[in-house]
Structures are given as C-alpha cells and as structure tokens.
Amino acid sequence: MRIVVDAMGSDTFPQPDVQGAVLAAESGKKIILVGQEKIIKEELDKYKPSQRQNIEVVHAQDIISMSDKPSVVGKEKPNSSMHIGMNLVKDGQADAFVTAGNTGAAHAIAMLFTLKRIKGIKRPALSIIFSVYDKPVIILDVGANADAKPEWLVQFALMGSVYANLALELPTPRVALMSNGEEEGKGTQAILETRSLLQKTSLNFIGNIEPKDMHNNTADVIVTDGFTGNILIKTFEASTRYLSNIIREELKASILSTIGALFARSAFNRVRRRVDPSEIGGAPLLGVNGTVIIAHGGSDGFAIKNAINQAEIAAKAGIIEAIRNNIPNIEGE
Amino acid sequence: MRIVVDAMGSDTFPQPDVQGAVLAAESGKKIILVGQEKIIKEELDKYKPSQRQNIEVVHAQDIISMSDKPSVVGKEKPNSSMHIGMNLVKDGQADAFVTAGNTGAAHAIAMLFTLKRIKGIKRPALSIIFSVYDKPVIILDVGANADAKPEWLVQFALMGSVYANLALELPTPRVALMSNGEEEGKGTQAILETRSLLQKTSLNFIGNIEPKDMHNNTADVIVTDGFTGNILIKTFEASTRYLSNIIREELKASILSTIGALFARSAFNRVRRRVDPSEIGGAPLLGVNGTVIIAHGGSDGFAIKNAINQAEIAAKAGIIEAIRNNIPNIEGE
Numbered sequence: 113m114r115i116v117v118d119a120m121g122s123d124t125f126p127q128p129d130v131q132g133a134v135l136a137a138e139s140g141k142k143i144i145l146v147g148q149e150k151i152i153k154e155e156l157d158k159y160k161p162s163q164r165q166n167i168e169v170v171h172a173q174d175i176i177s178m179s180d181k182p183s184v185v186g187k188e189k190p191n192s193s194m195h196i197g198m199n200l201v202k203d204g205q206a207d208a209f210v211t212a213g214n215t216g217a218a219h220a221i222a223m224l225f226t227l228k229r230i231k232g233i234k235r236p237a238l239s240i241i242f243s244v245y246d247k248p249v250i251i252l253d254v255g256a257n258a259d260a261k262p263e264w265l266v267q268f269a270l271m272g273s274v275y276a277n278l279a280l281e282l283p284t285p286r287v288a289l290m291s292n293g294e295e296e297g298k299g300t301q302a303i304l305e306t307r308s309l310l311q312k313t314s315l316n317f318i319g320n321i322e323p324k325d326m327h328n329n330t331a332d333v334i335v336t337d338g339f340t341g342n343i344l345i346k347t348f349e350a351s352t353r354y355l356s357n358i359i360r361e362e363l364k365a366s367i368l369s370t371i372g373a374l375f376a377r378s379a380f381n382r383v384r385r386r387v388d389p390s391e392i393g394g395a396p397l398l399g400v401n402g403t404v405i406i407a408h409g410g411s412d413g414f415a416i417k418n419a420i421n422q423a424e425i426a427a428k429a430g431i432i433e434a435i436r437n438n439i440p441n442i443e444g445e
Numbered sequence: 446m447r448i449v450v451d452a453m454g455s456d457t458f459p460q461p462d463v464q465g466a467v468l469a470a471e472s473g474k475k476i477i478l479v480g481q482e483k484i485i486k487e488e489l490d491k492y493k494p495s496q497r498q499n500i501e502v503v504h505a506q507d508i509i510s511m512s513d514k515p516s517v518v519g520k521e522k523p524n525s526s527m528h529i530g531m532n533l534v535k536d537g538q539a540d541a542f543v544t545a546g547n548t549g550a551a552h553a554i555a556m557l558f559t560l561k562r563i564k565g566i567k568r569p570a571l572s573i574i575f576s577v578y579d580k581p582v583i584i585l586d587v588g589a590n591a592d593a594k595p596e597w598l599v600q601f602a603l604m605g606s607v608y609a610n611l612a613l614e615l616p617t618p619r620v621a622l623m624s625n626g627e628e629e630g631k632g633t634q635a636i637l638e639t640r641s642l643l644q645k646t647s648l649n650f651i652g653n654i655e656p657k658d659m660h661n662n663t664a665d666v667i668v669t670d671g672f673t674g675n676i677l678i679k680t681f682e683a684s685t686r687y688l689s690n691i692i693r694e695e696l697k698a699s700i701l702s703t704i705g706a707l708f709a710r711s712a713f714n715r716v717r718r719r720v721d722p723s724e725i726g727g728a729p730l731l732g733v734n735g736t737v738i739i740a741h742g743g744s745d746g747f748a749i750k751n752a753i754n755q756a757e758i759a760a761k762a763g764i765i766e767a768i769r770n771n772i773p774n775i776e777g778e
Contacts (some may be wrong), residue, residue, distance in 0.1 A: 181630075244687075258625060258633045292591060292675035297514075300591045300672050323676060324683040329688075339633050340676055342625035343656060347677055349732035350657040354577075358719050359692075362712040369712035375705025379695040386691050 114206040115417070115423050116197040119147030119155075120175045121213035123409045125193060130155040132416020137166035141424060144206055146170045148196040168262045172196040178409060182216030184390060186225045191195050191268040194218055198226035201402040207247060208403035210394060210421035219256045219397060219405065227402040231438075232439040236258070236399030237268045238338070238406065239275070240345055241422075243386070244327050248280045248309075252328070252398065253338040254345050260337035262305040267315065268440045271398040271435050272333035278429035279396075279422075280332070284316045288331035302337070310335075313442040352387050393418025394425055398435070402426040447539040448756050449530040452480030452488075453508045454546035462545060463488040464750020469617070474757065477539055479503045480532040492681040492730035494682050505529040511742060515549030528553055531559035534735040541736035541756035543727060545744045551737065552589050552730060560735040563765060565772040567733030568593070568599045571671070572608070572737065573678055574755075575759045581613045584623075584659070585731065586671040587678050593670035597621075599646060603775045604731040604768050605666035606648050612729075612755075613665070617649045617675035621664035623673060624653040632642045635670070644669075644732070646775040685720050726751025729759055731768070734758040 115136070122128045130152065133143045135422070144186055145152050149171040156164050174189035184194070194217060200206040211218055215238060223229060223236055239252035252272050258265065269287050276285035289307055291299040309319040321330055323344065336344065363373040373380070393415050394407035403426045407419035448469070455461045466476045479483050482504040489497050507522035518525070527550060533539040544551055548571060556562060556569055572585035585605050589701065602620050607617035610759065622640055624632040631653055632640070643650040654663055656677065696706040706713070726748050727738035736759045737763060740752035 127760065183630075206461045210659075255625060258631075258636075267550070290676070292588060292672050297516075299590075300698070303672075304676070313610075322683075323680040324686070326680075327683060327687040338637075339625050340673060343623070343673055343677060344680055346625070347656040347659075347680040348684045350655075350660060351681045352688045353657070354660040355685045355688050355716070355720060358716050359712075362719075363709055365712060365715070369709040371708075372705040372708025374694055376702040379698060379702035379703075379705070382695045382698070383691050385696075387688060 113424055113427060114142040114144060115418060115420050116144045116146055116200050116206045116209045118193045118197055118209070118211035118213055119145045119152045120172070120193045121211040122411050126151055126155045128411050128413045128416050131413025132411070132420060133167055134159050135162050137412060137415035138163055141166060141420065143420070144170055145202060146172050146200070146231065147193040148173065170196060170200065176214050176217050178214050180214055180217055181215070182220040184222045185214070192221070194221045195226060195300065198222055198402065198404065200233055202227050207427040208424045210407065210416070210419050212407040212409055212416060218406055222397055222400045222404055227400040230399055230401055230436055231398040231405070233267055233271075233301070233435070235264045235267070236397055238395065238397055239272060240395040241280070241433070242326065245329065247329055248276075249326060249332060249334060250276050250280065251334040251336065251341060251345065251418045253336065254341035254395075255412055256337045256397070257338040259339070260302070262302055265306040265335055266309045266442050267308055267399070269313070269315055269333065269335045270438055272335060274434045274438055275396060275426070275431055276332045277374065277399060278431055278434055279426045282332050285332040285357045286330070286332040287315045287317045287321065287335060288325065288392045290322040290334055290336040291322065291363065294320050294322060296320070296387065302396070306335070315442065316360070317385060365435060393420070393422050396422075396423040396431070398431070401432060403431065410439070446757055446760060447475040447778050448479060448753050449477045449479055449533050449539045449542045451526045451530050451544035451546055451752060452478045452485045453505070453526045455744050455749070456511065459484055459488045461744050461746045461749050464746025464754060465499055465744070467492050467496050468746060468750035469753040471496055471630070474499060474753065475531060476753070477503055479505050481506065481508065481531070481571070498507045498653040503529060503533065509547050511547050511723040513549070513550055515548055516555040516756050518547070518550045519554045525554070527554045528559060531555055531735065531737065535560050540760040541738065542737045543697055543740065543749070543752050543756045545740035545742055545749060545752070548588060548739055551739055555730055555733045555735070559625055560733040560737070562646040562770055563732055566600055566604075566768070568597045568600070569730055570604060571728065571729040571730055572605060574613070575659065578662065580662055582659060582665060582667060583609050583613065584667040584669065584674060584678065586669065588671045589672035589730070590671040592672070593635070595635055595642055598668055598670065599641040599642045599775050600732070602643055602646070602648055602650070602666065605668060607771055608729060608731060608759070608764055608766045609665045611746065611764055611767055612759045614663050618665040619651045619663070620666040620668060621651050621654040621658065623667055623677065624655065624670040627653050627655060629653070630685055638666070648775065709731045726753070727755050729764070731764070734765060
C-alpha cells in the first residue's frame, strides 16, 4: 500500500503535510510526498533519517493556493502536486491520494484532468465524516455540486452507502435525506423527487431527517446537495465555535468561574477533541477512479496522519470497485 | 396599542402563553387573549385580579396543534385562535398578533385566510432574529417557502431591511446573501441570479456571506430561501445543543471537573441565556397586512412576554406601510 501525500496542500504547508507523512511512515506505511522537491527536502531534513525511510519525494512544480479558481486552475497549473499526485494513483504507482489543499481544485482536477469519473456516475461528491458520540456518520455532498439533480443525489446515496459499509464497517447503512422536516411532504421539489427515487432503490433508505438527527444516531449516511451540505457543515463549525467563544468570555467574567474553568481544563480539552474534524482526518471524494481523501486546510500533522490512515482504509476496502458494481442497484424498477 | 396573544399556541399551552400575557399586561400593555374561553379563564384565575386588569378574553373554539398540516388546517379549523386573532388585527381591533403555535399554519392562515399578502409582495417570509454579541441579526426566509424564486428573495431582502431599520433601529442595514462561499461565483444558479438582482436595487447589499459571518457582525439582514434558512437555524440549534451535551458529559467525567463546573455555574447560565432564542422572544412573519410575531413552540412565559414586546415595537414602527412604500425601490433599473 502506497499513499501519495500533497506536500503543498494545507494552509501552512509544508510543515503539517510533511509531519503527517512522517508520522504515517513511522507506522510502516509507504508514503510519496509530492510537491516542490527543494521545499519538501528542507522540511524532511528536520527529521531523523530513520523517520524518513519509508518516504519518497516526487517533484511537482506548480503550487495550487486556496484562492485559485477551481474552474481554471486545472488548465493553468498542469504540473501541480494535485495533478502529479493523482496521476500516480491513476497509473497504478500508488493506491490513494491525500491533500489538505483547495477542495474545489482537487474535485475539478480529479474529475476533468486525472482520475475521471467512474463509468455511470454523473457527478463525484465530496463527503465529510463526523464522529458523533463515537459513531461515524458520512454526509455527502458537502460542496462539489451546488446545483444537484435528484438522480445525482441517488448516486450520492449509493456511494455513501458503499463507503459506510466497506470503510466504516457498518453492515446495512441507514441512508437518510436531509430536509427541513421529517414528514414526507417536507422539502424542495428536488428533495421530494429524490425521496421518491430513493424509495425505489435497494438501499436501506429511512426517509427524511432534520439537522438535529445528525447527532442522535438516526442515520449512517446523510444525503444532500452540495449547497445545502456545505451550509450545513459550515453552520456546524460556526455554531460550535461561536458557542465556545461565548463560553470562554463568560468563564473569564468572574474569578470564581475562572477557577472553575481551570479545574475543568482537561474536560474542555476532551470536548475540543470530540468536535474536532481532524480526529477523522479527512473525507473521501467519491465517484472518481481512485481513492482521494481531502483533509481540512487547517490540518496539523496529526490530522494529516489521520487522513492518511483514512486513505489506507478506503483503498483497502475496494470502494471504487464496489461503487461500479452497485450502480445497477439504484436504477429502480 | 392592543396586542392579541394566541392562548393555545405554545407546546404546553395555556400556561406560558397566559403567563406571558400577564407579564406584558403588568407593564401596561392591553392584551387580548384568544382561544377557548374556559381554559383561558381557569388559567387566568391563578393570577391576582390586579394582574389581569389589562387583559381581555376572546373565544375561539378550534385549537391548532403542531401536527396539523398547514395546507389543510386553515380550511378545516376556521374558528381557530389564529384565524380569530389575526382577524382582530385585520379589522383594526388590535395592532399585532403573537403566537407560539404551528408556524406553517400561522403562515398559511395569514396569507390565505386572514391578513393576506401586502399588495406587490409575492410571498411572505418567516424571519428569525438572533442576538449575536448583543447585536441583532435578522435572517429570512427561515421556513415559509422551501422553493423560492430570485425575485422573492429580493423582496425578502427589502422586508428584512425595512424591519432592521425601523424595528431594530439600524440606520442603513447591511443586507447579505447566504451562500456556500463569499466569492461572486459561489452558489446555486438561483443564488447567482439573486445576487445580480440585489446589486441593482437601492438596498445596502454587501454580497455573499457564509455561515460563519452570522456571528461576526458582517451583516444585519441575511437573505436565504426557506429551505436553506430552515436548515441553517436548525443546524445552529442542533449544533449548540450537541456541544452543550458533550460539555456536560465531559464535565461529569471527573470529580475535579465536576467541582470546576459548580464554580462556573453562573457563567454557564449566562451562556445559556445568550444563545437562547427566547431572549428575543419572537420573529416577524413579513409580507402580510398586519404585524404577526411567531414565538418558539417551547417558549416559557418570559419568552412570550418578550415576543409581545417585539410585536409592540414592530407595530409602532409602521413596518407594513414602509414595506408597501419601498417596493418600487427594489424593482431595479
């Protein structure tokens, strides 16, 4: 198993990206770091030779930034770490690609320039995996397709279900459709159509859910369009950060509560870890011919290491083969 | 100023609804409680005569429950407290209507059976007012229209702007469009069209915002379709509740942190109040010919009292007149 890691991905590259690669390599994985060779080697030199022995470096001249436009970057920067990294997977020289870089760019480069779509899949979807009370939940699409057709959402349901089954080891994943109410009639026209299509598939479709159901173990796979899904995860992040800030302000407001906060410090650290998306490390881009895991731009080395673990699990699980084989099961009667 | 209060509205009616009315009446407001007379009078009898002197009761036979379908309840229960309450406003016998009942039903009954739309307004919108670091933010639509056309969103922007200006006393409210990214090209086709329409109005339109901008004083009025807006506020509620639960769990996990939590109890109480929507009390249904404030179904008496205050402010501010007069300003060039 060989995993390609984008050394130019994270907001503060190459430090977290290289550190994540080193941590993963220490546990025995073969890692290919892709990006500007000089920068990578300088960073690698900070580690002992024994720590670097499972790491190879492949040069890629172009660096994709977070502000690069997905619609043009694939063409304008053809020698990016994303292009070259994904092509290593495409050519069978590696088993998975991990990046903490520009999500839209990774999506466009995978779909249009390198790995391409799985035959029969209309649109790849970007997912996120939350750990809720220690149980994983996969949500997709969270940003790849702002406007999505009902048939695409049905394919997202299939891909999420396959991933939940094989990579998250959930036997018959419960698939739900995110809506503004649980009742059958709730939702946009597109949601109503998707619901009716999902009912005709052989997936374990349990109906509509609301945002609160993300946190109460109602579903394993949550299907949504990329616009709503993106708003959903950004609202989750923003809301928990806002609440944390308010708690911090109020704890500082009196001496007694400041002392209380000191006593409870380890509890707060555990809370932070439990809502931190970096604990899972990354989320798969599903629907392309290769395992691609996208980590948070703000990842630290620990998060990158977790994303590499996630990539290994996904690659071993045979997700792409399974998606390909299961497409007939969602065609309906 | 006379405010009609739905006595049959909240999840645990009539206690919170009547208590809210009593609290408001004590501060000098004239209140009309509408609902089943016998039930209301029994509840009112728990208070001193001096507390009830500004309260009148109007009988309404039908009770609308949270499970009643908005699409049929208006016709099936024509003598509901919502019908009769809103008609008191329509007929000029009262200045505003407050309910903590079924939001969809209130919307349908206002739009189709009682107050009707303001001339020129395509669809009423349901709003919510958050208090973020002590500054109000109005978000609309949060549930009235799952599928919304760009022209409707422009009208929501106008109505929100008028409300923010007159009722929330913000001189030139900053209007923003909720999207999955701040950049111009981000969003669904409907969002892109709305953005371009909003740029042609005389509103103080500042462009797209993301969910995190709800909490950093970027905008005063946040415009969204009813599906996204509903997901947004439900995700906020769900996320803060989830984080609170995790904090509670972790604080209980050790003796030290349990002691810390006791020391910090008053800080946590202040946090709870700051994220509690009942502090604002209610949110206006905008676009109908009368002031309607909808409070949370789980409101207590204190929240209902705040909603009644909000209703008085809105009615005094002349929102409906201002919306009517400002429609030409959003027609574009």
